[in-house]
Amino acid sequence: MGELIGVHLEKPEKREENSLQSIRRRALATGVFSSSRAAIKERTLRTDRWWLQPAITFGVLIAFIIYATFRAFEKKYYFSEPLISPFYSPCLSTACLDGSAHFGTPIGTITLFGMVISPALFILIFPLGFRLTCYYYRKAYYRSFWMSPPACAVAEPHKKYTGETRAPLILQNGHRWFFYFGLIFNVILTYDAIIAFKNPEGEWGHMSVGTLILLLNATMLWLYSASCHTCRHTIGGRLRNFSKHPLRYKMWTWVSALNERHPVYAWISLIVVALTDFYVRLVASGSITNYYFF
Numbered sequence: 001m002g003e004l005i006g007v008h009l010e011k012p013e014k015r016e017e018n019s020l021q022s023i024r025r026r027a028l029a030t031g032v033f034s035s036s037r038a039a040i041k042e043r044t045l046r047t048d049r050w051w052l053q054p055a056i057t058f059g060v061l062i063a064f065i066i067y068a069t070f071r072a073f074e075k076k077y078y079f080s081e082p083l084i085s086p087f088y089s090p091c092l093s094t095a096c097l098d099g100s101a102h103f104g105t106p107i108g109t110i111t112l113f114g115m116v117i118s119p120a121l122f123i124l125i126f127p128l129g130f131r132l133t134c135y136y137y138r139k140a141y142y143r144s145f146w147m148s149p150p151a152c153a154v155a156e157p158h159k160k161y162t163g164e165t166r167a168p169l170i171l172q173n174g175h176r177w178f179f180y181f182g183l184i185f186n187v188i189l190t191y192d193a194i195i196a197f198k199n200p201e202g203e204w205g206h207m208s209v210g211t212l213i214l215l216l217n218a219t220m221l222w223l224y225s226a227s228c229h230t231c232r233h234t235i236g237g238r239l240r241n242f243s244k245h246p247l248r249y250k251m252w253t254w255v256s257a258l259n260e261r262h263p264v265y266a267w268i269s270l271i272v273v274a275l276t277d278f279y280v281r282l283v284a285s286g287s288i289t290n291y292y293f294f
């Protein structure tokens with residue numbers, strides 16, 4: 001009838017659907033393109049050095065990526081009895097250096113274009129995936145690498161925002177699984193630190209600078225994992241009330257206290273992992289001697 005007299009009348013459901021779509025479209029337009037943003041030309045009215053934090057984040061992460069990539073492909077200087085680099089532990093390939101495969105060699109040797117694949121590459125996905133999908137690192141690298149947004153109250157350059165609702169960013173939801181795998185790695189690296197109480201001849205009851213460094217590395221990794229948001233949810237989430245779960249509530253308060261410092265543990269553990277590898281490299285390459293206290 002409406003069409004007969006030249007007026008297009010929409011059914012109520014259709015009208016609702018259209019308005020939902022337009023709300024969604026407006027929500028997707030972000031930053032300087034957002035219809036809800038005040039009509040100012042400046043990208044931001046902030047006068048402080050808002051760019052400093054994302055710039056430092058970018059610099060540190062890039063430096064770590066370059067160093068870790070170099071070490072993962074170097075395929076040497078990662079083991080010097082009893083010290084093993086966290087980049088190569090657990091070493092599971094027959095291509096591992098003598099004595100470094102503490103957990104056997106189930107992977108054997110795999111070659112690609114005639115080149116033996118580095119043992120580090122078989123395990124890299126787990127610590128890398130754990131850090132890449134970390135809620136804190138996501139905020140850090142979305143800001144510093146993608147400028148999405150670079151800082152609070154600074155417009156981002158992107159025209160659209162789809163969040164983490166589709167591929168590839170929807171994969172970030174896998175963080176909880178990387179958390180569980182990360183715990184296995186923490187146990188292995190703690191084992192490596194305990195093994196470091198041996199001397200190069202394999203006798204127990206000794207302690208060196210390397211022992212302390214491996215212990216520090218394992219401790220920081222445990223703090224990083226224990227302060228993780230997934231850990232907090234695993235311990236205290238999915239409960240209707242805490243009163244019936246006093247133990248979980250107690251543990252949840254401890255993890256919550258650690259959780260407040262998660263960004264600090266994220267950075268310290270990242271830097272300590274790199275320094276631990278660097279120390280093992282120096283010892284394994286003969287550049288320095290691993291000093292023994294006793």
Ligand code: FES
Nearest residue numbers: 134135136228229
């Ligand atoms: S949130 Fe950072 S490791 Fe889980």
